[in-house]
Amino acid sequence: MSRRPSAFLLMALVSAILVLGAALAQAGLSRLDPPSPWPSVGLLLGAFWAGWLLSHLRRPAGDSMLLPLSTLLCSVGWLEVYRLGPAIGSPALGERQAWWIALGVLVFILSLFVPGDYRALEDYKYSCLLTGVFLQLAVMLFGTEINGARLWFEFGPVLFQPVEVVKILLVVFLAAFLRQFRHWIRLSLLSPEGRLPRKALLLLGLGWACAEGVLVLQKDLGMALLLFGLFLSMFFLSTGRRDLVALSAVLAGVGSWVCYHLFGHVRVRVGAWLDPFADPQGQGYQMSQALYALASGGLDGSGLGMGRPFLVPEAYTDFIFVALAEEWGMLGAVGVLMVYMMLVTRAFRIALWAGDEFGTLLAAGLATLVAWQTLILVGGTVQLAPMTGITLPFMSYGGSSMLANFLLLGILWRISAVGEVSGGD
Amino acid sequence: MTLELSEGLLYFLKYPLLLLLYVFLATALRAMAAALPGPKELATHQTPAGRRRLPTPSPGRTAETPVPVPAPVPGNPPEAFGPTTRIPGREWLEVVAGMEGPADGIPLQAPILFGRLADCPVRIPDPFVSGHHARLTPGPEGPVLEDLGSRNGTWLGQIRLEGPVRLQDGDHFAVGDVTFRYHRT
Numbered sequence: 001m002s003r004r005p006s007a008f009l010l011m012a013l014v015s016a017i018l019v020l021g022a023a024l025a026q027a028g029l030s031r032l033d034p035p036s037p038w039p040s041v042g043l044l045l046g047a048f049w050a051g052w053l054l055s056h057l058r059r060p061a062g063d064s065m066l067l068p069l070s071t072l073l074c075s076v077g078w079l080e081v082y083r084l085g086p087a088i089g090s091p092a093l094g095e096r097q098a099w100w101i102a103l104g105v106l107v108f109i110l111s112l113f114v115p116g117d118y119r120a121l122e123d124y125k126y127s128c129l130l131t132g133v134f135l136q137l138a139v140m141l142f143g144t145e146i147n148g149a150r151l152w153f154e155f156g157p158v159l160f161q162p163v164e165v166v167k168i169l170l171v172v173f174l175a176a177f178l179r180q181f182r183h184w185i186r187l188s189l190l191s192p193e194g195r196l197p198r199k200a201l202l203l204l205g206l207g208w209a210c211a212e213g214v215l216v217l218q219k220d221l222g223m224a225l226l227l228f229g230l231f232l233s234m235f236f237l238s239t240g241r242r243d244l245v246a247l248s249a250v251l252a253g254v255g256s257w258v259c260y261h262l263f264g265h266v267r268v269r270v271g272a273w274l275d276p277f278a279d280p281q282g283q284g285y286q287m288s289q290a291l292y293a294l295a296s297g298g299l300d301g302s303g304l305g306m307g308r309p310f311l312v313p314e315a316y317t318d319f320i321f322v323a324l325a326e327e328w329g330m331l332g333a334v335g336v337l338m339v340y341m342m343l344v345t346r347a348f349r350i351a352l353w354a355g356d357e358f359g360t361l362l363a364a365g366l367a368t369l370v371a372w373q374t375l376i377l378v379g380g381t382v383q384l385a386p387m388t389g390i391t392l393p394f395m396s397y398g399g400s401s402m403l404a405n406f407l408l409l410g411i412l413w414r415i416s417a418v419g420e421v422s423g424g425d
Numbered sequence: 426m427t428l429e430l431s432e433g434l435l436y437f438l439k440y441p442l443l444l445l446l447y448v449f450l451a452t453a454l455r456a457m458a459a460a461l462p463g464p465k466e467l468a469t470h471q472t473p474a475g476r477r478r479l480p481t482p483s484p485g486r487t488a489e490t491p492v493p494v495p496a497p498v499p500g501n502p503p504e505a506f507g508p509t510t511r512i513p514g515r516e517w518l519e520v521v522a523g524m525e526g527p528a529d530g531i532p533l534q535a536p537i538l539f540g541r542l543a544d545c546p547v548r549i550p551d552p553f554v555s556g557h558h559a560r561l562t563p564g565p566e567g568p569v570l571e572d573l574g575s576r577n578g579t580w581l582g583q584i585r586l587e588g589p590v591r592l593q594d595g596d597h598f599a600v601g602d603v604t605f606r607y608h609r610t
Contacts, residue, residue, distance in 0.1 A: 010453055072449060329443070
């Protein structure tokens with residue numbers, strides 16, 4: 001058997017893509033007189049290699065594929081963010097994003113140096129739940145409203161999006177809770193004489209009500225989809241009951257239908273999704289611009305810095321996937337989707353190899369989290385689903401998202417590093 | 426350092442970038458595929474399993490079905506494998522790769538269960554191995570290996586087991602990452 005390619009080689013390839021991409025983006029943007037990318041590239045390379053080196057020194061048994069896959073996504077995302085900065089009138093965007101990525105890597109490294117064991121998280125499950133609920137309620141009541149949605153806290157120049165932390169807290173809580181009560185739920189499901197599994201149904205109803213509550217109170221379709229998808233996936237992972245999942249999916253459908261008819265903002269979102277060209281200068285503007293961008297990208301793209309992805313509003317956050325598809329073409333976009341797929345596959349593999357049930361549920365929950373978030377967002381930008389305001393993991397511009405995703409990566413690494421049989425190479 | 430390039434040249438320079446992306450993908454896939462279960466590359470000579478497939482087509486799930494004994498396969502005198510101290514006619518399994526086995530092999534007198542769970546006499550702690558993965562039942566004509574409906578299969582050489590198969594001296598089979606070799610002295 002041929003020797004397995006090493007993580008070192010993959011990291012070198014990431015570095016090469018970053019350097020070549022930065023040179024091309026700078027050359028392609030020469031008309032706009034962009035800031036030099038090289039300080040940021042240096043910062044990123046330093047952060048990536050420091051992360052790689054320290055993670056292997058500190059916990060050598062960890063899954064060595066996690067870092068190459070995530071840093072590739074960061075690099076490709078950064079190239080687009082850097083390239084969009086001068087075009088939308090904030091040339092420092094690339095530099096700021098580079099700092100956020102470097103801070104994210106720092107969070108990743110710090111999470112590896114926390115003494116003890118990830119299993120300690122299990123004892124904090126109710127703290128996690130309370131913190132999550134508190135953050136969520138606080139942002140609903142006191143958050144800063146941007147584009148009609150209250151999803152952010154404003155701290156001076158920095159916007160903090162609590163959703164990104166809440167989602168990880170929720171996974172930790174669900175993993176610990178379901179591990180503790182898995183058998184209890186199962187027993188309730190197996191109750192004889194065709195009785196209704198009341199306790200399990202109650203739990204499902206509670207999760208459903210929370211998701212609907214977010215949808216109604218916070219006007220945030222993406223968050224509601226993400227929370228409910230996560231809840232259902234983890235419920236299925238721990239009980240293996242397809243019928244209950246199907247039932248909840250039907251309930252969610254009914255809930256969405258009711259919301260569609262009761263609330264104007266949901267109708268507007270769905271309308272802009274189903275037919276963006278009904279109002280191409282108003283509600284459908286973003287979506288129709290995104291479709292034009294996707295179309296002009298074609299198979300192989302316009303080349304970095306040569307397209308016009310800045311015509312799509314919010315191209316550097318929510319619509320970064322469209323910017324990528326325009327300038328790297330379908331080939332680049334599909335390639336990046338494959339990297340997401342590998343990352344999720346790898347996280348599920350960590351779940352399989354984890355030494356204990358909590359680790360398995362936690363890793364699998366984080367895997368479904370990345371998968372759902374990517375699916376919902378990419379689906380929204382290519383008109384397969386209504387557009388929602390969540391970020392694309394590791395690629396979108398944004399500090400909270402970057403830090404949270406690197407924390408997620410750190411937890412995965414910790415789980416893989418203590419698995420019964422080591423998962424790395 | 427700023428590149429001053431014409432638009433035309435820049436347009437074509439996107440291809441090296443895409444190429445690099447796909448080189449990364451191919452390398453990462455190769456690294457990940459190395460860890461997946463599949464036909465194992467056994468250090469073995471050919472084991473043509475087809476000719477010895479037993480006439481029961483039932484794939485192992487009905488574990489209690491008795492296996493009919495076919496006409497004995499002629500020939501195949503026992504070769505001189507294993508430690509010389511072995512009693513002639515004794516059957517045993519050698520762990521060839523993937524796990525530390527007992528130094529003098531696994532004696533084969535009663536049916537042996539292979540699996541991940543603790544009640545298996547041969548316990549293989551590997552997530553790609555099912556709880557009760559495979560069973561080897563000794564018989565007068567040689568032991569019969571059957572898969573118990575495992576997710577990732579039991580492999581005789583390069584072939585995935587579909588029904589019970591009678592082993593011959595020197596046969597290699599794999600459960601998960603662990604390769605065994607059947608000996609008859």
